[in-house]
Amino acid sequence: MRPETWVRPTPSGLFVEPGGFYIDPSSPVDRAVVTHGHSDHARGGNRRVLATAETLAIMERRIGADAVGSTQALSYGETVEVNGVRVALAPAGHILGSAQVVLEWRGSRVVVSGDYKRRRDPTCPPFEPIKCDVLVTEATFALPVFCHPDDKEEVARLLRSMAVFPDRTHLVGVYALGKCQRLIRLLREAGYDRPIYLHGALIGLCDLYRERGVDLGELAPATEAPPGMFAGALVLAPPSSLGDRWSRRMADPVLSFASGWMRIKQRAKQRGVELPLVISDHADWNELTRTLDEVGAPEVWVTHGREDALVHHATGRGIRARALSLLGFEEEGS
Amino acid sequence: MKAFSRLLAGLLYTPARNSKLRLLRAYLAETPDPDRGYALAALTGTLAFAEAKPAAVREVARRRVDPVLFDLSYDYVGDLAETVALIWPTSGGMRDLRLGEVVDTLTLAARAKVPELLEGWLDRLDAEARWALIKLLTGGLRVGVSERLAKAALAEHGKVELAQVEEIWHGLDPPYRTLFDWLDRKAPPPQIDAGRLFRPLMLAHAIEEHELFALDPRDFRAEWKWDGIRVQIVSGPNGTRLFSRGGEEVGTAFPDLVERMAFPGVVDGELLVRRGEGVAPFNDLQQRLNRKKASARHIVDYPAFVRVYDLLFEGEEDLRHLGFDARRARLETWVGKTGLATGVIDLSPLVPFADWEELGRHRLSAGALNAEGLMLKRADSPYVSGRPKGFWFKWKRAADTIDAVLMYAQRGHGKRSSFYSDYTFGLWTEPGGELVPVGKAYFGFTDAELAELDKWVRNHTVDRFGPVRQVEAGLVLEIAFDSAQRSTRHKSGVALRFPRVARIRWDKPAGEADVLETLVKRIPA
Numbered sequence: 132m133r134p135e136t137w138v139r140p141t142p143s144g145l146f147v148e149p150g151g152f153y154i155d156p157s158s159p160v161d162r163a164v165v166t167h168g169h170s171d172h173a174r175g176g177n178r179r180v181l182a183t184a185e186t187l188a189i190m191e192r193r194i195g196a197d198a199v200g201s202t203q204a205l206s207y208g209e210t211v212e213v214n215g216v217r218v219a220l221a222p223a224g225h226i227l228g229s230a231q232v233v234l235e236w237r238g239s240r241v242v243v244s245g246d247y248k249r250r251r252d253p254t255c256p257p258f259e260p261i262k263c264d265v266l267v268t269e270a271t272f273a274l275p276v277f278c279h280p281d282d283k284e285e286v287a288r289l290l291r292s293m294a295v296f297p298d299r300t301h302l303v304g305v306y307a308l309g310k311c312q313r314l315i316r317l318l319r320e321a322g323y324d325r326p327i328y329l330h331g332a333l334i335g336l337c338d339l340y341r342e343r344g345v346d347l348g349e350l351a352p353a354t355e356a357p358p359g360m361f362a363g364a365l366v367l368a369p370p371s372s373l374g375d376r377w378s379r380r381m382a383d384p385v386l387s388f389a390s391g392w393m394r395i396k397q398r399a400k401q402r403g404v405e406l407p408l409v410i411s412d413h414a415d416w417n418e419l420t421r422t423l424d425e426v427g428a429p430e431v432w433v434t435h436g437r438e439d440a441l442v443h444h445a446t447g448r449g450i451r452a453r454a455l456s457l458l459g460f461e462e463e464g465s
Numbered sequence: 466m467k468a469f470s471r472l473l474a475g476l477l478y479t480p481a482r483n484s485k486l487r488l489l490r491a492y493l494a495e496t497p498d499p500d501r502g503y504a505l506a507a508l509t510g511t512l513a514f515a516e517a518k519p520a521a522v523r524e525v526a527r528r529r530v531d532p533v534l535f536d537l538s539y540d541y542v543g544d545l546a547e548t549v550a551l552i553w554p555t556s557g558g559m560r561d562l563r564l565g566e567v568v569d570t571l572t573l574a575a576r577a578k579v580p581e582l583l584e585g586w587l588d589r590l591d592a593e594a595r596w597a598l599i600k601l602l603t604g605g606l607r608v609g610v611s612e613r614l615a616k617a618a619l620a621e622h623g624k625v626e627l628a629q630v631e632e633i634w635h636g637l638d639p640p641y642r643t644l645f646d647w648l649d650r651k652a653p654p655p656q657i658d659a660g661r662l663f664r665p666l667m668l669a670h671a672i673e674e675h676e677l678f679a680l681d682p683r684d685f686r687a688e689w690k691w692d693g694i695r696v697q698i699v700s701g702p703n704g705t706r707l708f709s710r711g712g713e714e715v716g717t718a719f720p721d722l723v724e725r726m727a728f729p730g731v732v733d734g735e736l737l738v739r740r741g742e743g744v745a746p747f748n749d750l751q752q753r754l755n756r757k758k759a760s761a762r763h764i765v766d767y768p769a770f771v772r773v774y775d776l777l778f779e780g781e782e783d784l785r786h787l788g789f790d791a792r793r794a795r796l797e798t799w800v801g802k803t804g805l806a807t808g809v810i811d812l813s814p815l816v817p818f819a820d821w822e823e824l825g826r827h828r829l830s831a832g833a834l835n836a837e838g839l840m841l842k843r844a845d846s847p848y849v850s851g852r853p854k855g856f857w858f859k860w861k862r863a864a865d866t867i868d869a870v871l872m873y874a875q876r877g878h879g880k881r882s883s884f885y886s887d888y889t890f891g892l893w894t895e896p897g898g899e900l901v902p903v904g905k906a907y908f909g910f911t912d913a914e915l916a917e918l919d920k921w922v923r924n925h926t927v928d929r930f931g932p933v934r935q936v937e938a939g940l941v942l943e944i945a946f947d948s949a950q951r952s953t954r955h956k957s958g959v960a961l962r963f964p965r966v967a968r969i970r971w972d973k974p975a976g977e978a979d980v981l982e983t984l985v986k987r988i989p990a
């Protein structure tokens with residue numbers, strides 16, 4: 132069966148026709164399979180949702196149980212049949228609960244990677260490469276200029292800066308879901324055991340990670356502390372609040388931002404970031420291209436990022452490759 | 466290159482002057498010669514490699530990586546050095562490269578060998594060092610280090626006065642070995658060729674009426690404060706140089722002046738353009754300054770000259786320790802004997818006055834003379850570089866003001882980065898018409914006012930573009946400015962010099978702000 136006859140892009144997202152369900156739909160549908168809890172992938176208003184238990188819990192926390200719809204949890208490695216299409220979820224290594232969707236129908240296998248990365252993340256199991264006929268891959272950092280450094284090095288730079296400027300607050304912008312908790316875990320692994328202060332928007336998801344067994348050490352809400360307390364402290368906040376009124380209570384803050392985009396100096400400079408940390412939850416160029424090699428798919432569909440470069444690369448390696456223009460995915464969340 | 470790249474990245478990301486200074490100081494302390502000297506020269510733009518053009522760098526990269534991927538990446542990143550540094554296929558970092566080695570090798574290398582050299586260097590460096598190397602070779606570091614900041618770092622490094630560094634800086638060449646030997650207490654101060662040297666200027670403090678009236682008028686002399694650019698003429702056996710107030714050479718734009726000046730000495734004055742018997746508005750001078758090289762036509766249309774007001778050296782004799790009156794007497798004699806004969810030098814006259822009231826009346830005519838106001842110099846003041854207290858004052862003519870409407874606000878830098886502190890203001894095309902932006906102001910208000918302005922901006926935003934917010938036409942700012950001039954670069958056709966917020970007119974309805982015509986009328990003919 133030619134894959135494009137049963138899996139195809141639509142304005143609402145990737146549609147698996149014989150199964151009657153969409154993957155990460157951008158508008159409400161009857162049946163959805165959701166790869167992970169980021170807001171551009173997991174939206175409310177669907178009637179039925181299939182995802183990992185962690186992703187479902189994240190969705191409930193973020194948008195409320197009513198908006199999620201009726202749910203069905205699937206563990207990694209477990210398989211269900213939906214109208215004759217076999218559906219399984221495999222770890223994607225992106226954030227807690229993140230999964231690739233493995234679809235089988237009439238002897239052909241399509242894997243939808245969702246967002247993924249290949250390096251170690253202490254908050255979720257690692258990505259599993261799965262042989263398939265078609266890989267639908269993300270391409271957030273699909274340019275050869277993106278080569279994320281070792282995250283231990285980046286965390287060490289943050290700690291070094293805190294030692295060099297002991298009187299300044301280090302205010303680090305992090306995405307609320309995934310990056311925040313991973314950075315906290317990496318800091319704890321690097322031996323940082325002082326309390327970490329959190330912007331209010333980060334607290335709920337940190338609580339959820341803890342309930343799911345991720346040890347984040349001592350956390351405290353940044354909103355309640357008196358201004359003087361922040362000298363020398365580490366404060367995490369959503370990126371959007373970095374240059375905002377919120378940051379004024381801090382003592383001469385060192386503005387930092389943990390994101391794969393920080394690889395580009397001009398981007399960091401534009402955002403007024405003094406200490407850019409290149410820590411990403413997405414695969415870099417080498418991880419993306421290595422994954423193409425490992426899954427051995429003769430056909431690759433590229434979505435969600437810098438499609439041109441990855442299509443060009445894959446084509447050069449004899450892979451049939453094309454860009455899927457799916458709507459609704461943001462650059463934010465990287 | 467590793468240390469240099471760390472310095473460069475640090476400077477790029479650090480907005481605060483003090484932090485930049487700290488980074489520079491640490492680098493100077495930790496880095497051996499000649500690397501630190503070359504680094505300083507690169508940062509201040511005095512190191513150039515004609516052989517390493519951006520196009521050559523791009524070709525080297527396109528040969529090494531897939532050109533399609535390179536072009537896509539370059540499109541995305543937008544900066545050549547950064548693209549090449551990041552896309553280069555080796556991980557590198559094995560063997561560092563000394564700055565001195567780069568400079569020495571390139572000085573000796575034939576042009577055709579440069580790509581090969583570059584390739585070898587890129588292979589052995591890590592991404593950050595590759596970025597620094599390419600920035601170094603292609604120039605345009607743009608990390609916010611002025612010559613003045615570099616000199617301040619040197620002074621702090623050697624624990625000497627900034628003026629001591631400034632005094633000799635312009636006589637030195639990279640990698641400044643003699644300078645560092647002196648700063649590190651290994652040698653006496655460097656000997657320099659006085660004939661080509663810029664002497665740091667003496668500067669004035671601004672003064673207000675009430676402060677002025679507390680001083681004894683008999684202690685002071687007055688001159689017009691001309692609205693041109695301050696220049697220092699340094700002339701000697703090795704030729705004549707014209708320096709701007711920061712010590713940059715501006716002589717190439719004014720060959721008509723330089724070729725007529727040949728006398729041994731150092732003179733301080735104002736570069737101006739003549740119009741009839743008087744001085745042309747600043748805009749005429751701007752026409753000359755806009756060009757690196759003067760055309761014959763410009764030289765005729767905008768005849769430049771220097772109106773001198775101080776004599777620092779006559780021949781080899783240093784007059785700077787003399788009091789103002791004594792120097793003035795020497796200056797007047799010198800102008801009569803030597804200056805006037807050049808045809809491009811005249812004397813800035815003293816403005817006689819008995820008391821401050823009388824001087825105040827003179828000040829009212831400053832505008833008509835195209836002067837910015839008055840200079841007051843203590844009769845006994847020696848010529849001291851920098852801005853010493855109590856000697857020289859500038860008493861500017863009363864500023865012009867206009868009521869404008871706030872249109873856009875942008876986030877500031879450093880301490881102000883969480884505030885909307887840069888304001889674009891506009892005037893009405895006609896009563897009830899549209900707003901046209903006429904300028905930008907980022908000072909003139911107190912911290913408390915800034916907080917209020919910021920709040921107003923946030924509550925009245927109608928659109929956002931990156932760090933910029935467009936606001937409702939609802940707030941009037943009284944903008945003070947030194948002068949208005951015609952501009953082809955601004956949509957309004959007018960540019961303001963030194964605009965600042967004089968008052969926030971919370972009370973005034975935006976519809977009652979001024980129309981553009983009011984401002985256009987203030988442009989001197």
Ligand SMILES: [Zn+2]
Nearest residue numbers: 169225246464
């Ligand atoms: Zn995601």
Ligand SMILES: [Zn+2]
Nearest residue numbers: 169171246464
């Ligand atoms: Zn995504």
